[in-house]
Amino acid sequence: MNTHRYFPHTPQDITRMLDRCGATALSDLWADIPEELRLKHPYDIPAGLSEDSLRAYFDALMSDVKPLVCFAGNGFYDHYTPAVIQDIARRSEFLTAYTPYQPEISQGTLQYIFEYQSMICELTGLDVANASLYDGSTATAEAMLMCVAAARKRNRVLLSATVNDATRAVVATYARYHGINLDIIPETDLGVTDLEAMKKMLDKGDVAGAIFASPNRHGIIEDFTGVADALHSSKSLMALNTHASALGLLHTPAEWGADIAIGEAQSLGMPVNFGGPGLGYMAVTKALMRKMPGRVVGATTDANGQRVFVLTLQAREQHIRREKATSNICSNQGLMTLWAAAYLALMGAEGLAEVNRLSHNGACALRKALSDTGKVKDAFPGQPILNEFEVETIGIDADAVIKAGIEQGILAGVKTDDNRLLIAVTERRTPEQINRLVNLFKSL
Amino acid sequence: MIKYLPTHEYINVVDNDTALVGVSAYAARQLGNVVYVEAPEADEEFSAGEAFGAIESVKAASDLFAPLDMVIIEANDQVLDNSRLINEDALANWIVKVKILDPSQLDSLMDQDTYDAHCAAEH
Amino acid sequence: MNRTFYSSLIMDLSRAGRRGYALDDHGFENDNSIPGHLLRDSAPILPQVDEPTLVRHYTNLSTNNFGVDTGFYPLGSCTMKYNPKINEEIASDRRIAALHPCQPAETVQGALRAYDRLQHLLSEIGGMTRFTLNPYAGAHGELTGLMIIHAYHDDHGDLKRTRVIVPDSAHGTNPASAAVAGYSIVEVKSRHDGTIDPEDLKSKLDDTIAAVMMTNPNTVGMFEKNIPEIARMAHEAGALMYYDGANLNPMLGVARPGDMGFDVMHINLHKTFSTPHGGGGPGAGPVGVRAGLEKYLPCPRVDFNTVSGMYEVVTDDKNSMGHISSWLGNYTVELKALAYILSLGGQGLAQAGPLAILNANYIKDSLSDLYLLPIEGRCKHEFVFDGLKDKSTGVTTLHVAKRLLDHGFHAPTIYFPLLFHESLMIEPTETESPETLDRFIAVMREIALEAANDPDKVKDAPLYTPVRHPDDTEAAVNPRLNYRSL
Incomplete structure (x- = not known):
């Protein structure tokens, strides 16, 4: 047989190798598989494609995708992606490596994860960060599992209604099957967590932890004054979800007194990539270090006295604890932590602040201009926002706005209700693009 | 009097209702270098068989189970700060001091000979 | 190195x-409206x-790192095959990079078609009816699959099924995933040849068992011949059969989990379908189900509307097990796997499994005079040695693994499965040339001789890597996990 270009074997090789194994045909090697279980007919899959045909196939698919100027956010933001990161992340020593179980030949991976962990600690203000989780929503679910594991005899977790929809849905899924009693903290008319209601929910002293978000699902920056104290006095943990870029500007989870910080880190220079891969981050207080799920990289010393890095605190990991594990995650988002570390190093604190400032200024300018059109009103007037806000359309459906936008090459936002849109602005949006969106509303 | 659980915890009874609970020397050898011990705070109550803490080495982690119904009097801070002491002398370096709630439960635990046989069989 | x-x-x-x-x-x-x-x-x-x-x-x-492009990675159960470059080119298309997950379906038809195409291809390869591509990794796929099983039993009002059967040879993720999905674990023991004892299994099957989790070939690389009988017994007891797809690679062109009687399975795209491991991720763990279970798959889901001729994204469905990811999974990873399957085509795929099996048997039969082979017979994609045959030297599996690093090879998987004290698990994959295998075999033989002649040298390995013997205990006792702690 002529083998595919990815397989080195010539017919002569195969004959020689079979001979070593005392076999005459390849099928001798699976003679132990009962006849009735073997593949009955060739796969119903067409013949292999050349590279040019593959390119043509995908080019045709991607021609059936409409590029739009992006005013959508909802957890994934269209920030600037430095060219050098893609180039570094494509280096095959990073790309084609396995999990760094052999530290002697994996210092590249271990070291960039250590850099990433260090930077996540700086952003969140917390003591320790893990080597990452899959995405912001699963990281939030892991925070819930961790609250329950840390509290031992408590099985109730509170989740603010202002956490974004996708994240709430994932957390609810984990809670349902794991058997956690998940209660939703209602939101006020002002679009923020009802903290008085939250405090009442602590009355029974059975809450393992409570999960909040800021900026929340309406784009509002929430004020958590007094929240950590209320939770801690009832021996409950506080977890706060923030998309990572925002941490460069906002009061940090540590400053609010949170025990756990989680969220989506796609906003650290990763393309929106139709939703993935993103990056879930998690950082915790020192007290919770050994309850934190996922991999962790730590520094140590080798036989030559060099500072080196290893995977550590591994005994907590699922592959050792098996059914006693409190999380089943046994990988991380690997290469995306390199992406985040390289981005944060290129931008520095100043660059990150500038990204936030420019995005914020653009969003505020748009928020005001849209209100001035008379076609929408602010859903939560006066509430502080970072780079995203919600509007209520007047006399027109959100669907109609989205549809009209598509015709003009604009993704006007994310529909959150029949007459509501969530609109995000990043530093990439130009005055010309913002004017186009304003004019779109005016034309309706 | 020292008694053992099949899961390798010992209970060293120091007077009628007070005892020291730790892991056996055999368990410490099996674990290798102990790097971390987790113990509950004073006044927490546990029933027999319930997990009250955890012990970790580089390669393994396991829960610590209560030998009988007990209330924590104190945890051994010296051991929590320097868990390798357990490898040096597991009996001297107990993990928690407890108040025994039901001394009759001691009868159902293994004595030294039974425990030694249990370890020999396990290996 | x-x-x-x-x-x-x-x-x-x-x-x-x-x-x-x-x-x-x-x-x-400049807007200063955010309160200080x-x-x-x-x-x-x-x-x-x-x-x-x-x-x-x-x-x-x-340059401190070793990857598949650097050298041979005989890492058992990890399927470290070549990661084709064209896949990277395709997945980094700027049009995809700029595609927001909330873009309305009518503007992303091509992207949804790619998702659906891969879903169909995986169904054909797995012998399943439908796949979700949303899970982010193999362990995440296991969790999703078990939640689907949970939703199925719940839907049938069968609420007393609270336990899952897992073989003692299973990947450590299996029991951990079952526990996170809310199940307790019942372990079945392996027989001497590493396969499940149907009698032991039978004695543990009752109306509290939700599922039986297995991988086939199992973790010692042996095909579970009794699988039809096992599946029949499980189904008679009302349990579902879960296939851990970590070991799917040798089945390409040979057999399909669906035909073996499995109801739910996951696939590690980063193993069988060549997407890079990236030092730990991002991966993807699509989950497939047989007919009758499709409605429990997670949302969001990509449906084809035959009336409009358009793909739709279904974000909510009362039958669905729920959401397991924010959007449609690690999308660019899915594109790489799609490119791989289309590049190989039906014929190329059917070569992959057999050549993976050939490579594994070739190494096994070239070394079994010096290394202890606890389970005789033809292996599939991988096999396990129980350390060196000569136990008198004191040279352990760890030493052999570390000595391999000196010779420019990655180490095999060691001390797994837990069935043997000195497990050394080797999986070469189909993309390694006979010359590479011969070099590896020669080095393994040299190490065995060295163990007899100069055991201390092997015990001190690695000798020549730039980093040697990092102190794991120091790292764990005194954790220094960020720059400030250095």
Whole structure:
């Protein structure tokens, strides 16, 4: 047989190798598989494609995708992606490596994860960060599992209604099957967590932890004054979800007194990539270090006295604890932590602040201009926002706005209700693009 | 009097209702270098068989189970700060001091000979 | 692997005032409406570096790493095959990079078609009816699959099924995933040949068992011949059969889990379908189900509307097990797997499994005179040695693994499965040439001889790697997990 270009074997090789194994045909090697279980007919899959045909196939698919100027956010933001990161992340020593179980030949991976962990600690203000989780929503679910594991005899977790929809849905899924009693903290008319209601929910002293978000699902920056104290006095943990870029500007989870910080880190220079891969981050207080799920990289010393890095605190990991594990995650988002570390190093604190400032200024300018059109009103007037806000359309459906936008090459936002849109602005949006969106509303 | 659980915890009874609970020397050898011990705070109550803490080495982690119904009097801070002491002398370096709630439960635990046989069989 | 060790951290290269970015200021009015108490008290301390410094740092750092492109990676159960370059080119298309997950379905038909195409191809290969591509990794796929099983039993009002059967040879993720999905574990023992004892299984099957989790070939590389009988017994007891797809690679072109009687399965795209491991991720763990279970698959889901001729994204369905991801999974990873399958085609795929099996048997039969083979017979994609045959030297599996590093090979998987004390698990994959295998075999033989003649040398391995014997205990006793702690 002529083998595919990815397989080195010539017919002569195969004959020689079979001979070593005392076999005459390849099928001798699976003679132990009962006849009735073997593949009955060739796969119903067409013949292999050349590279040019593959390119043509995908080019045709991607021609059936409409590029739009992006005013959508909802957890994934269209920030600037430095060219050098893609180039570094494509280096095959990073790309084609396995999990760094052999530290002697994996210092590249271990070291960039250590850099990433260090930077996540700086952003969140917390003591320790893990080597990452899959995405912001699963990281939030892991925070819930961790609250329950840390509290031992408590099985109730509170989740603010202002956490974004996708994240709430994932957390609810984990809670349902794991058997956690998940209660939703209602939101006020002002679009923020009802903290008085939250405090009442602590009355029974059975809450393992409570999960909040800021900026929340309406784009509002929430004020958590007094929240950590209320939770801690009832021996409950506080977890706060923030998309990572925002941490460069906002009061940090540590400053609010949170025990756990989680969220989506796609906003650290990763393309929106139709939703993935993103990056879930998690950082915790020192007290919770050994309850934190996922991999962790730590520094140590080798036989030559060099500072080196290893995977550590591994005994907590699922592959050792098996059914006693409190999380089943046994990988991380690997290469995306390199992406985040390289981005944060290129931008520095100043660059990150500038990204936030420019995005914020653009969003505020748009928020005001849209209100001035008379076609929408602010859903939560006066509430502080970072780079995203919600509007209520007047006399027109959100669907109609989205549809009209598509015709003009604009993704006007994310529909959150029949007459509501969530609109995000990043530093990439130009005055010309913002004017186009304003004019779109005016034309309706 | 020292008694053992099949899961390798010992209970060293120091007077009628007070005892020291730790892991056996055999368990410490099996674990290798102990790097971390987790113990509950004073006044927490546990029933027999319930997990009250955890012990970790580089390669393994396991829960610590209560030998009988007990209330924590104190945890051994010296051991929590320097868990390798357990490898040096597991009996001297107990993990928690407890108040025994039901001394009759001691009868159902293994004595030294039974425990030694249990370890020999396990290996 | 004998080269200088690059040990700088990016923080070490930071100098105040350097910057690596340029942003356009679009001149919007400065807005100071965020109240001060909602802002950070102080700026984070992040590195300050210029672009060339950063590029050189990460380039140098990469030379400390070993990847599939560097050399042979005989890592059992991990399927470290070649990661084709064309897949990377396709997945980094700028049109995909710019596609927001909330873009309405009518504007992303091509992207949804790619998702659906891969879903169909995986169904054909797995012998299943439908796949979700949303799970982010193999373990995440296991969790999703078990939640689907949970939803199925719940839907049938069968609420007393609270336990899952897992063989003692299973991947450690199996029991952990079952526990997170809310199940307790019942372990079945392996027989001498590493396969499940149907009688032992039978005695443990009752109306409290939700599922039986298995991988086939199992973790010692042996095909479970009794699988039809096992599946029949499980189904008679009302349990579902879960297939852990970590070992799917040798089944390409040979057999399909669906035909073996499995109801639910996951596939590791980063193993069988060549997407890079990336030092730990991002991966993908699609989950497939047989007919009758499709409605329990997670949302969001991509449906084809035959009336409109358009793909739709279904975000909510009362039958669905729920949401397991924010969007449609690690999408660009899915594109790489799709490119791989289309590149191989039906015929190429059917070569992959047989050649993977050939490579594994070739190594096994070339070394079994010096290494202890606890389970005789034809292996599939991988096999396990129980250390060196000669136990008198004191040279362990760990020493052999570390000595391999000196010779430019990655280590095999060691001390797994837990069935043997000195497990050394080797999986070569189909993309390794006979010359590479011969070199590996020669080195393994040399190490066996060395163990007899100069055991202390092997015990001291690795001798020539830039990093040697990192102190794991120090790392765990006194955790230093970020730059501030150094």
